[in-house]
Structures are given as structure tokens and as C-alpha cells.
Amino acid sequence: MITSKHDAPHPSAVDDLYDEADHWHVNTGGQTIHAKRIEGRWRRIKWLTASVWLIYFLGPYLRWDGQQAVLFDIPNRQYHLFSTTVLPQDFWMLSLLLLFFAILLAVVTALVGRVWCGFFCFQTVWTDIYTLIEEKLEGPPPARRKLDQSPISLDKLRLKAIKHALWLLIGFLTGFSFVSWFTDAPTLWTTFFVGEANGAAYITVALFTVGTYVLAGFLREQTCFWLCPYARIQGVMLDTTTIVPTYDRARGEPRGRVRRDVAGEGRASGDCVDCNQCVAVCPTGIDIRHGQQEGCITCALCLDACDQVMDKVGRPRGLIRYASLDELEGRPVRNLLRRPRVWVYSTILLLSLSGILYGLTAIAPLELKALHERAPLYVLLSDGSIQNRYTLKILNKSPERLAVTIRVSGHDDLTLVDAGKPVMTEPGGVTPTTVFVRIPKRALAAEQQGIVFHAEAIRDTGLRVEAERESVFVGPRP
Structure with a gap:
């Protein structure tokens, strides 16, 4: 529990902070x-x-x-x-x-x-x-x-x-x-x-x-x-612009008991009647009248307690309120945008929020990777065609088993071996498969030809999902 002694009245909000820490006593669990x-x-x-x-x-x-x-x-x-x-x-x-x-x-x-x-x-x-x-x-x-x-x-x-x-x-x-x-x-x-x-x-x-x-x-x-x-x-x-539960010392001090028959303007004391209700309701036991402390969790329960007491004694609410140090010291309160x-x-x-939203909206049920076989880069077949071998890795992100069909585009004369044969992919897993692409040697205009692999599947709901990946077809130098 944080307890404190009554400190002497002080006229300035700045000077009120001079020795607040001297009055703090942190309960180490003994009470x-x-x-x-x-x-x-x-x-x-x-x-x-x-x-x-x-x-x-x-x-x-x-x-x-x-x-x-x-x-x-x-x-x-x-x-x-x-x-x-x-x-x-x-x-x-x-x-x-x-x-x-x-x-x-x-x-x-x-x-x-x-x-x-x-x-x-x-x-x-x-x-x-x-x-x-x-x-x-x-x-x-x-x-x-x-x-x-x-x-x-x-x-x-x-x-x-x-x-x-x-x-x-x-x-x-x-x-x-x-x-x-x-x-x-x-x-x-x-x-x-x-x-x-x-x-x-x-x-x-x-x-x-x-x-x-x-x-x-x-x-x-x-x-x-x-x-x-x-x-x-x-x-x-925290800085001087931060709004926190704050005791208005200039208005509240000096503390003193109040009598209902005493006119407000004739009071010799401040608005704080020293009822200690702000301390009684605090879940960490601090006295907010001694400023911001380590134990203050800004739950604002002391505001409720003080406002109710002010209502009973006929004084304005807000003796303890959310306010910044700038406000208490009378300095202009800066706008948030400044x-x-x-x-x-x-x-x-x-x-960061834009990145999260983009990631969630860009998540596709299928992902496809195409790895070109490098040993050898290509094979010359007896019919004069050039054949390349690829390992495709299909990532099924859906919660269901998908039959994925592979097709290739990028050249008018290319042929995908066993085209139309579906690849069964398990949910949440990567399924590798090997495919062969052939292009007649006479149809190759360059040593490398760009091609695109397409993976397509239909979910149980009837929704078509697809993914694609660019790759390259390699042949001999023309």
C-alpha cells in the first residue's frame, strides 16, 4: 500500500511536484x-x-x-x-x-x-x-x-x-x-x-x-x-501532454473538513475535505493526491469516489479528473494532431495494419513452386523434341483434400506429359510431383523460353481455386 503524510500547501502546480516521491511508501506485501x-x-x-x-x-x-x-x-x-x-x-x-x-x-x-x-x-x-x-x-x-x-x-x-x-x-x-x-x-x-x-x-x-x-x-x-x-x-x-487521473492541488489545498452552513467563498480551506475516499477505493492503495506513482493503474475509480463526495458537500466535480500536466499548469493544451x-x-x-490486411486477403488456398531439374538441364528425345523435368511443390492451404490439375502455358507447341492427371494434395501440407514438358527443337527460337505452370482445383463448395508459377524451359542454342 502506498501511504503518505499530509504535505504543506503549495500554490504552484509545478512546485507541487518537488517532493512527491518523498511521500511514497510502496507496500511490499506486508498488508x-x-x-x-x-x-x-x-x-x-x-x-x-x-x-x-x-x-x-x-x-x-x-x-x-x-x-x-x-x-x-x-x-x-x-x-x-x-x-x-x-x-x-x-x-x-x-x-x-x-x-x-x-x-x-x-x-x-x-x-x-x-x-x-x-x-x-x-x-x-x-x-x-x-x-x-x-x-x-x-x-x-x-x-x-x-x-x-x-x-x-x-x-x-x-x-x-x-x-x-x-x-x-x-x-x-x-x-x-x-x-x-x-x-x-x-x-x-x-x-x-x-x-x-x-x-x-x-x-x-x-x-x-x-x-x-x-x-x-x-x-x-x-x-x-x-x-x-x-x-x-x-x-x-508519459509526458506533460499525457492525460491521466490527476488531483488538482491548486483547487484542493489546503485540505480541511467542511460544514454545510459555511459559504463556499468564505472557506479558509480548499475543496479537498480529506475524506480519504480516493485512497479507500484504489485497488493498489495509493494516494492520488501525491501525484502519479508507480502503483497508479489509471483505473479512474478515485474519480468516482471524489465526485460523489463533491456532490455531497456541494462543490464542483473534477477535483480529481483526467487531465495533463500542461492543463494543471495553465499552459495551452496541444491538439492531438500537433x-x-x-x-x-x-x-x-x-x-502494420495494412500489411496484415493485405496478407489475410492475399492468402490463396493453393501455392505452387516449380523447381527446374539441373542435371541434366534438358534431354533430346528420339522424335526431335526437347524435354525438361520439373519438380512442382503444391501447398494446399485449404482444410480439405484437393485434386489439383496441372497445365502449362507460354509456348504454342509445348506438351505436358500426362496432362490432365490430377495430383491429390492433403490439407495443410506440401505435395511434390514431377512433370515433364516437351517442345519440338525446331520450335525453339531461343536457348531459354519462359513458361508458366498453372495449378487448378475445385473445392467441396464448388469454388475454383488456382495458383501459378513462372519458370523457364531450357534447350540447346539455336
């Missing part, structure tokens, strides 16, 4: 933080953003064309995204995807601080759910502290057993859902509980169960303080 839960605008937003994780739990059960819509089939090295199958050959898109999310995190942090940590991070969301269960069973923070300090009793054991059982159940569902993305989810429910699932599935579910239980149930904010690197990485991305880093980040985002 359990029981944050107060209150309703409000930002709490509702947190629940809405946290609901994004329902995709994690429900996504594996979405069906598409009779199979799992999104399936990362690692054993077969196939990654099915609805009607698109991505193979290792197309994994260059993964680099662009990772770049996209890395830059997205950077630009969001530069603009509005650690909103990922406060609203989307799985550690924050899971901890929020765990503490919600804890409150429903054990009561508000004072009751929970009292229960923790009370001696062992049957009632205490009953509450603790139910709580930890629910925590373990959520951890199990977390691990089970993770495995479901890598195997057929309905089948996993059948095989897992009868001991027929893959050994890796049991190990993964066990690790996720224990990990979720420990991280969200016990470590909580300690994970953010000591285990997560983003707290430090994102901290250096910030160089926004343009740089946006350009990288656009390029």
Missing part, C-alpha cells in the same frame, strides 16, 4: 489491500471494458462451416481464422501483428496513460472479479479485515472454503478456455474428464489454474508492482 467498491461512471466503464474478455471464454465455441471458427492447430501447423487458414509460411503476418499491438500500447499510453492496466489487463480484470467474490461472501473492507484477524471458527472456515473454491474454479475455467483455442472445444470437454486428453492439456490447465489463483487471489497489486514490466515501460512514455509522436505512432500502426 492486504481491501479496496472499497462504489458505483459510478468509471466503474461502469470498467465492467464494459472487462466484458471484452468474454471473447476469451466463449470464442472457442463459435462454429464456422462445421468447424471451430478460430483454431490454432499447432500439431498440424494450421491456424484457422474463420474461412482463412494460415500456415507457417504466412507467419510473417504475426510479426506485423505483434508490432501493431506494441505500437498501439505505446500510442495509447502516450495519450491517456496506463488505460490498458486500468481497464483491459487480465490481471486487473481477474483480480477485480476475485475481490468481488470476496466482498459478496465476506462483506465490505472493514468486515473482511475483521474476519482475517478473527480466530478460526466454523463460519470463517465455511466462508473461506467457498471463496477459495470459486477462485480455483475461475482459474480452472481460465486454463481450460486457453487450451480450447488449440483443440476442438466440444471434443475437449469429452476427452478431458475421462482422461483421454493430451498430456499437455492437463499440464497447461493445471498451470493456469494455479497461476490465476495465486496472481489474482493473493499477489494482486504486488503483481503490478514487482512482476509486470509494463509498469516501468509505460511510466517512461504532437509529432502521434503522427509517428499512427504511421507505424497504419503500415
Whole structure:
């Protein structure tokens, strides 16, 4: 828990930062933080953003064309995204995807601080759910502290057993859902509980169960303080234009209790009534009145708490609000479009996203490679024809077995040996086949002649798929 002493009033927002770090004290795990839960605008937003994780739990059960819509089939090295199958050959898109999310995190942090940590991070969301269960069973923070300090009793054991059982159940569902993305989810429910699932599935579910239980149930904010690197990485991305939850010291100081019969203009104190509600609701236990700190995950719950207190004492909202240092110091707030880093980040985002979209739309169900035989380069047949040998490698990216027909173009007199004979290709695999191309010697006008191999197939849906590859036909010098 981050605690602090009351610091002396200070008139300038710049001078307010002079010794904030001197007042910080980071809880190293010696005290359990029981944050107060209150309703409000930002709490509702947190629940809405946290609901994004329902995709994690429900996504594996979405069906598409009779199979799992999104399936990362690692054993077969196939990654099915609805009607698109991505193979290792197309994994260059993964680099662009990772770049996209890395830059997205950077630009969001530069603009509005650690909103990922406060609203989307799985550690924050899971901890929020765990503490919600804890409150429903054990009561508000004072009751929970009292229960923790009370001696062992049957009632205490009953509450603790139910709580930890629910925590373990959520951890199990977390691990089970993770495995479901890598195997057929309905089948996993059948095989897992009868001991027929893959050994890796049991190990993964066990690790996720224990990990979720420990991280969200016990470590909580300690994970953010000591285990997560983003707290430090994102901290250096903030500048004076970044909008973060901020205490308006010029308006709030000096702190003092308020009486309803005292007129606002005659107050000797600032708007902060020193109720400490902003500290009580903070999931990491910091005091936002001492500025931005390592423990602040910008969840904005302190904004809800302060606004409710301001409403009760008849003072304007916004004593704690999202604001930048420039705004607090009275400097002009720069427009987003006038910030160089926004343009740089946006350009990288656009390029990486364009590459991903191009890759997904350009993925063809068939890929063809043609390797010319070099020993010998050509053979002179008894009928006067020149014959070249090629090894064709057909990559079938579709989820079904395809009968692929090969044809060649590029010369009016060329002949493909055994033309029309289909090549059976397995889904997600490369099928090699050898073909021979012949051209009469008299019809060759050059030592090398460009030709094009075409691979065609018809899928079960009736859709025709094709691929082509340029190559060269080699003959003797005319």
C-alpha cells in the first residue's frame, strides 16, 4: 500500500511536484489491500471494458462451416481464422501483428496513460472479479479485515472454503478456455474428464489454474508492482501532454473538513475535505493526491469516489479528473494532431495494419513452386523434341483434400506429359510431383523460353481455386 503524510500547501502546480516521491511508501506485501467498491461512471466503464474478455471464454465455441471458427492447430501447423487458414509460411503476418499491438500500447499510453492496466489487463480484470467474490461472501473492507484477524471458527472456515473454491474454479475455467483455442472445444470437454486428453492439456490447465489463483487471489497489486514490466515501460512514455487521473492541488489545498452552513467563498480551506475516499477505493492503495506513482493503474475509480463526495458537500466535480500536466499548469493544451509522436505512432500502426490486411486477403488456398531439374538441364528425345523435368511443390492451404490439375502455358507447341492427371494434395501440407514438358527443337527460337505452370482445383463448395508459377524451359542454342 502506498501511504503518505499530509504535505504543506503549495500554490504552484509545478512546485507541487518537488517532493512527491518523498511521500511514497510502496507496500511490499506486508498488508492486504481491501479496496472499497462504489458505483459510478468509471466503474461502469470498467465492467464494459472487462466484458471484452468474454471473447476469451466463449470464442472457442463459435462454429464456422462445421468447424471451430478460430483454431490454432499447432500439431498440424494450421491456424484457422474463420474461412482463412494460415500456415507457417504466412507467419510473417504475426510479426506485423505483434508490432501493431506494441505500437498501439505505446500510442495509447502516450495519450491517456496506463488505460490498458486500468481497464483491459487480465490481471486487473481477474483480480477485480476475485475481490468481488470476496466482498459478496465476506462483506465490505472493514468486515473482511475483521474476519482475517478473527480466530478460526466454523463460519470463517465455511466462508473461506467457498471463496477459495470459486477462485480455483475461475482459474480452472481460465486454463481450460486457453487450451480450447488449440483443440476442438466440444471434443475437449469429452476427452478431458475421462482422461483421454493430451498430456499437455492437463499440464497447461493445471498451470493456469494455479497461476490465476495465486496472481489474482493473493499477489494482486504486488503483481503490478514487482512482476509486470509494463509498469516501468509505460511510466517512461508519459509526458506533460499525457492525460491521466490527476488531483488538482491548486483547487484542493489546503485540505480541511467542511460544514454545510459555511459559504463556499468564505472557506479558509480548499475543496479537498480529506475524506480519504480516493485512497479507500484504489485497488493498489495509493494516494492520488501525491501525484502519479508507480502503483497508479489509471483505473479512474478515485474519480468516482471524489465526485460523489463533491456532490455531497456541494462543490464542483473534477477535483480529481483526467487531465495533463500542461492543463494543471495553465499552459495551452496541444491538439492531438500537433504532437509529432502521434503522427509517428499512427504511421507505424497504419503500415502494420495494412500489411496484415493485405496478407489475410492475399492468402490463396493453393501455392505452387516449380523447381527446374539441373542435371541434366534438358534431354533430346528420339522424335526431335526437347524435354525438361520439373519438380512442382503444391501447398494446399485449404482444410480439405484437393485434386489439383496441372497445365502449362507460354509456348504454342509445348506438351505436358500426362496432362490432365490430377495430383491429390492433403490439407495443410506440401505435395511434390514431377512433370515433364516437351517442345519440338525446331520450335525453339531461343536457348531459354519462359513458361508458366498453372495449378487448378475445385473445392467441396464448388469454388475454383488456382495458383501459378513462372519458370523457364531450357534447350540447346539455336
